[in-house]
Amino acid sequence: MNSPSAEVPSLKAGGKPPVSNPPMSLVHELLFVFMTASAQLMTQAGLGQTIAPSHIIGKAFGTTNGGQLSWFPASYSLTVGTFILIAGRLGDMYGHKNMFMFGYAWYSLWSLISGFSVYAKSAIMYDVCRALTGIAPAFLLPNALAILGRVYPPGKRKQWAFCMFGATAPNGFLLGAVFSGIFAQLAWWPWAYWCTCIVCFFFCLASYFIIPDIQEDTNQEKASEKQHFDYLGSFFGIAGLVLINFAWNQGPVVGWQIPYVYVLLIVGFLSLLVFLYVEHKTIQPLLPPDALNGEIGFILVCIAAGWACFGIWIYYLWNFFEVMRNSTPLLTVAQMAPVGISGCVAAATTGKLMSRFRPIVCMIISMVAFTVGSILLATAPIHQTYWAQTFVATIVTPWGMDMSFPAATLVISDFVSKENQGIAASLVSTVVNYSISIGLGIAGTIEVHLNHKGTNILRGYRSAWYMGIGFGGLGVGVSLIAAVFIFTKASRRGPDVENLGVTNDDKKSDFSV
Structure with missing residues (x-):
């Protein structure tokens, strides 16, 4: 395979000359993709290690209220989604590699403090620690995606790199859930955070050696950008x-x-x-003009609806296992294992599809997957065998995650200039994580008001899933409208444009795999 520097992307209208990045061997490239993808892996692991033992952690702090327990993952997703936008901009200004390393250093520090929050005997203190931990993925995600966007020009190799990045999402969640479940059930739940501290510290050091020093803009240009932050x-x-x-x-x-x-x-x-x-x-706004147009607007609305649906799906599925079916955290993790396998298959399939079809096709399929997965859970009886609707739901829903994320990030990355890659990556990650938190807030309101003051827990869970179905249905509708809009616009431009956001000149620089 050719190294990422073997091909040089052509200039887009109004763009800057392409930068020359150092070549990488195949082994170095594999390590590079893994290191950048670890940002998504650890982001979702942080969510999984919060959701999986939530009832055990809640008992440690003396709370069993569903609304308070939902704050455990929501506080984390809140800051992930809130700070991503400025983190991407800071990466454009000060260097994406520097901000990436800072993200892991911050993750390590606050994972350590999150574990020690057990001594505070306060759920609020734990929520604050998780919220501050969420700032770390806010720096990791956009800068990792921006690094990929700078190293790879539009083409098949870039598509596969982004698909591998998305594939780590379900497996990252499972990884965090597995280890937090093991520590919570067999030892002590703070050890999950202390181990995360060690892992993030190692990733911080490894990223210094593995991620190449990408040639950024000149110092004069950087100084100008700092003045206009x-x-x-x-x-x-x-x-x-x-x-x-x-x-x-x-x-x-x-x-x-x-x-x-x-x-x-x-x-x-x-x-x-x-x-x-x-x-x-x-x-110099946080949102550059080339990142705001009709196509991207449709894509972001789909992402918001689909991932709000997913946040509700995963949180209440975990509660359904542990509360309604009396599963232990480890048994729940085992029942969630198909999510990781299905996610990997979905990521590989997405890479194939995006090399042949427009990304909006992947977006439509992903929105349908989100919706169908929620319908299966909302109608599943308590005593039904796991291998019926619940198992099928864990197979279907990951296709929503691993098709929507790479499709959206690839579209926006190809649309914007190289100096705005951090902002482009920020948009999708902001919408994904913020939508999860907002979706949980809305679902929590519905659950509290419809579970008959805690006497009908199943009704509350199903009502939340119905809200998730509504979000998923919205995503399906918007994606279909977007497809009509995009295909109509493409037909007016002519039949030569084969991919949304990729020009004919760009396509000449596609990598051969």
Whole structure:
């Protein structure tokens, strides 16, 4: 196979000359892809190690309230989704490799503190630690994707790299769930976080040697970018996302009638309006103009709907196993094992499909997978054998994860210029993680109000899944509309354009595999 530097991407209209990156051997390239993909692996592992032993951790802090337990994963996803946008921008300014290493160093530190939060005897302290831990994946994800976007020009090799990146999502979740389940059931749950601390510290050191020093812009250009960093937009953007997310997830816990809940929600929306105004006026906005168009808008709406559906699916499936079917954490992990296998098959299939069809085709299939997986769980009886609907759901749903994520990131990466790769990667990751947290907040509200004050737990779970079905159905509808829009636009441009976001000049530089 040719090394990533063997082909040089052609110039896009208005773009800068391609940078020359150091060549890599095959072994080095495999390690490089693994190291960048570890960002997705550890992000989802952090979610899995929070969800799997949530009831055991809740008992350690003296809480069994469903709304409070949902804060454990929601607080983590909140900061992952909130800080990704500025983390990608900081990567564009200060170097993606530097921000990637910082992400692992931060992950290691707060995983260590998360384990020691057991001595605080406070669920709030644990939530704060998980929220601060979530800042680490916010730096890892966009900068890892930006590194891939800079090293690989549009082509088959880039498609496979992005598919491998997406394939680590379900397996990362299982990895985190397995080890947290082992420690929670057989030893002590804080050890899961202390082991994560050690692993992240190792990845931080390894990334220094494995990830090549990508040639960035000149120092003069960097200095110009630093002067125009959108501090005001960053403040209002983060404030709006945090306040809205906090209100959505706190509402089920204390009730929506509490004044501070809806006041913070209103202030959050106002902050986002100010953010949009500032972005429109600033010299160098957080969201570059080439990352905002009709196609990308449709893609991001699909991602938001599909991953909100997934967040509800995975959280309530875990609760369904442990609460309704009385499964131990380790047995639950074993029952979730097909997710990882199916995810790998889905990723390989996605690579083949995207080499032949437009990414919107993968998006439609992924939205259908999300929806069908939720329907199977919402209608599954408690005492039904696992091998019926539940097993099928664990096979189907990963296709939603591992087709939607690489398709969306590839589309946006190919659309924007090389100097905005960090922002491009940030968009998808922000929407994915923020949607998970928002979806859990909405589902938690529905569960609390429809489970008859805790006397009908199954009704609450199924009602949450019905909300997930609604999100999935929205994704299917939007993806179909997007397909009509994109194919109509492509037919007007002519039959030569074979892939969304990839020009004819770009396609000449495709790698042969």
